[in-house]
Amino acid sequence: MKIIAVIPARYASTxxxxxxxxxxxxxxxxxxxxxxxISTQLFDDVFVVTDSELIFDEIVFNGGKAIKSIKEHESGSDRIAEAVENLDVDIVINVQGDEPFIDAAPLEKVIEVFKNDTSKQVDLASLMCEIKDEADINNPNNVKVVVNQDSFALYFSRSVIPYPREVNVGVRYMKHIGIYAFRKQALLDFYSLPMKSLEASEKLEQLRYLEFGKRIKMVETNHIGIGIDTAEDLEKARKMLL
Incomplete structure (x- = not known):
């Protein structure tokens, strides 16, 4: 089983x-x-896929591997699918470009899903962690996921799911962490499928997979990635390197 990491990297950021x-x-x-x-040693190969000449040149100049996007893309899955379409690969791991402090442990967990999936029932694997703070649960920037008894995703939402009409019934609120592992075919299918109403409403690309019957295995973790979304985040990251 050939496993690669692909890092989608857009130059523009709102x-x-x-x-x-x-x-x-x-x-x-x-x-x-x-x-x-690369340093995790979990992957047979690592690529950056980008729409930017600057980013492409940065990786290649430093001895890395980069792929230039040919088309404009609305989602990371679309960008990755175009990049891997002609690559000989079985499993593709989406690594976030703005998370330079990669923890190998959660990546190992999603890879293990496919190693154990001998009957090939899983199309995607992803991560979730429990959140308990009411503000975190109600924050629409925290995408929530509900799963079945086998930890397959039932739905993702920016809203509070499940709705707490009854309290003290043992409900756990799970936040989706956007690390994905895909079977190559699931990515290619996504690339050819149209956006439907659920994805358009919530602005969550993972809903396209669910709407078209793909199975997403969720793995619980305590890992919270350290992303760089603001100038303040960058300053914190710089201090971590000191």
Missing amino acids: RFPAKLMQDLGGKTVILRTYEAA
Whole structure:
């Protein structure tokens, strides 16, 4: 089973323009993320896929592997699918470009799902963690997921799910963490399928997979990624390297 990591890297960012090309301890954020992915030693290969000449050149100049997007894409899945369409690969791990402090443990967990899935019942694997603070549960920026008894995703939402009409019944609120592992075919199917109403309403691409019958295995973790979404996040990251 050939497993690769793909790091989708857009230059534009609404909250923090050009964040992936910012300096982080003498290297750009995207280069540190790329090197961190390689250093996990979990992957047969690692690629950055980008719409930006600057990011492409940054990776290639430093001896890395990059793929230039040909089309404009609305989602990370679309960008990755185009990149891997002609690659000989079984499992594709989506690594976030703005998380340079990669923890290997949660990545190992999603890879293990496919190693154990001998009957190939799983199309995607992803991560979730429990949240208990009421503000976190109600925050629409925290995507919630509900699962069945076998930990397959039933639905993702920015709303509070399940709705707490009854309290003290043992409900746990689970936050979705956006690390994905895909079977290649699931990605290619996503690429050819249209956006439907649930995805359009919630602005969550994982709902397209569910709407078209793909099975997403969720794995619980305590890992919370350290992303760089703002200039303040970048300063915190710089201090972590000292």
